[in-house]
Amino acid sequence: MTAASHTPLRSSARIDRRRLMVACGLAGLLPGPAVWAARGGGGGTTVTRNKLYLPPTIGLSSTPTVLTARQTSVNFGGGSGRALTFNSSLPGPTLVTSKGDSVSAKLVNGLAQESSVHWHGLIVPTAQDGQPQDAVPAGGDRTYDFLVDQRAALNFYHPHPHMLTGEQVCLGLAGAFIVRDREEDALSLPAGVNELPLVIRDANFDKTGNLIYNPSSTGFSGKTALVNGTRNPSHTVGVGLYRLRVLNGANARLFKLALRWGTDPRKFYVIGNDGGLLPSMVEEFEIEFGPGERLDLLVDFRGIPNNSRLMLRDLNAGWDLLEFVVSSATPGGNYNLPTAPFPTIGALFPPDLPTRTFSFDGMSKINGREYDMDRRDFTVPPYATERWRFTTSGNAPHPIHVHGASFQVLSRSGGRGRLYSWEEGWKDTVLLKDNETVDIAIQFDSGFTGPELGRYLMHCHKLEHEDMGMMANFVVE
């Protein structure tokens, strides 16, 4: 956890990046000489940076918001290419709503394939959940209507069609869905331009700069990082406190986030995760998270001199993800770290919980079975707290996601052998690595029950595993 232990990553990162550009013909898309100059070291970087894209924000209401999925051209920074987009935006528009709102969104499927929208993190009845059984045919449309009856959090919308989720997400269909509530408002967190949704993923491009999907059974592995669809992004911030709403939107890649000012580690103040605010703010220098997981981070640029550059990095791949340029000419807002107590989160754990065990095996099976959309794999009683135990015989990491309820993570044994502070509170996706056993406590208390309203999915959110069948149907009843 020290600065020194990560120093070698800087140089190996550059070697990797150079090798991949030569190998993949990306060199033509990037400013060559500037990239080579980066070898000089010293903490500075001379890669040509592109302005970070910020998707338009749409406030949802009961009047349907149209989301049109189709192929369009997208500027990735330093060049355009084809992608699949919602409303011509990659990521899709940032959807915003408040607890208690009834919202409506109409998917217009302009793709050549069936598709759907799943509202990952939102607790909605089966028919509104965008499941594979309810795909919208190519050229079709449908309207999703639901009540947002849950706490403030960053959620994630993306297609969920049978065996096509990996391809459609990888080619661009994904976006942020922010829910607000009064409890969160009471903390006066950074807002407006001081709140940045950041969808982080990896990608591959063909020679003319179009996004491509070239998965392997171990999961799609992209050679280029995209933050909000931008290659080598840079964002100018004021001398103030910022709120980063971070979504791991990769098909399969884990990111280990860290913030550096030159070689100096800077801390993240972690205030939330998948299910909203943590029980309290925690400080971390590094956070590794998997596909489908979200982080709510405060970053403090106060006290940093004008024109300083900080870098959000991925320590796993050694990638520079996003540069922040601190400018005293940019208003920094007048926000402070929250001092009021965070809303209390009651623990779900009676001492003796009935336990169900799920083994994530190979690349396509849960408890020895591949997904069959017509099969009910298990039945869960409503309003009862259960312990679900996740194990694996290999081929992890498996980021495990459950529809229909948030859960609390109880323990992780084997492997990393610990829980992280930012896994407290409510989550809907938890990372299981090889040799690990992860226990969660879960209760389905939404009132959506029976095969019509309360049929949900549990699956690996490595989208290639999901598409190969590492997914199960269950009914709350």
Ligand code: C2O
């Ligand atoms: Cu984000 Cu069932 O998926």
Ligand code: CU
């Ligand atoms: Cu989901």
Ligand code: CU
């Ligand atoms: Cu998996």
